[in-house]
């Protein structure tokens with residue numbers, strides 16, 4: 089995988105950050121994307137540059153904005169010449185009672201999680217199609233499949249859309265570009281920072297391994313899916329949830 093150029097959206101923290109480091113460990117050149125937290129992104133870029141012998145850049149881009157996505161992709165191609173791997177990881181989640189949600193907030197979740205995944209796939213996909221190679225991994229969630237939380241109905245719908253988009257991208261981009269999707273269960277990131285100890289303990293009862301995942305445990309699966317060892321895995325939806333059920 090050495091020298092591949094890897095773009096991970098939403099990678100200044102959480103699962104995206106761990107994914108960048110997994111790719112850097114094996115010699116890939118990496119692009120950190122962020123939307124709000126510039127300081128974290130720049131510090132992380134410096135850390136990657138000082139720790140691994142790879143080239144690293146950080147790009148600010150709101151993935152829900154088509155012009156910004158096009159600009160981000162062009163700036164990466166100007167710097168690296170190409171993009172080999174796209175991990176559509178960035179996402180937002182705002183829990184509130186279903187009846188309290190506003191259309192504006194519901195649309196924002198769909199705009200970032202679903203439209204953002206589409207836009208990045210569209211602009212990076214053009215480059216991959218031209219050179220007839222590339223790998224895309226979309227990050228969905230078990231919430232899209234069989235775990236239902238009315239307070240995140242907007243997020244869950246966006247993640248179900250990401251699964252559907254995976255199947256359609258895989259078809260349109262075949263045979264040279266593989267498109268897969270991972271569905272994490274509970275992961276220890278900022279996304280879950282507001283959960284109480286009681287809620288965490290309650291959720292842990294429904295996970296066969298009895299704990300939340302570390303970000304690295306998701307990142308390693310994403311990296312595997314982009315490796316030659318996964319050369320025959322395409323159009324797959326893979327749960328990485330420690331054996332999670334609805335209790």
Ligand SMILES: NC(=O)c1ccc[n+]([C@@H]2O[C@H](COP(=O)([O-])OP(=O)(O)OC[C@H]3O[C@@H](n4cnc5c(N)ncnc54)[C@H](OP(=O)(O)O)[C@@H]3O)[C@@H](O)[C@H]2O)c1
Nearest residue numbers: 098102103122123124125150151178179229274275277279
């Ligand atoms: N954590 C879990 O339990 C869990 C479970 C299932 C699935 N997932 C999925 O795994 C992925 C990563 O989750 P996480 O827990 O690592 O998330 P996180 O810690 O909340 O980080 C979210 C990332 O997305 C970026 N982001 C947000 N809005 C963006 C936008 N409009 N444009 C570009 N970047 C944007 C953030 O950048 P800024 O900091 O700059 O805003 C940040 O880097 C997501 O797709 C999530 O849905 C997570």
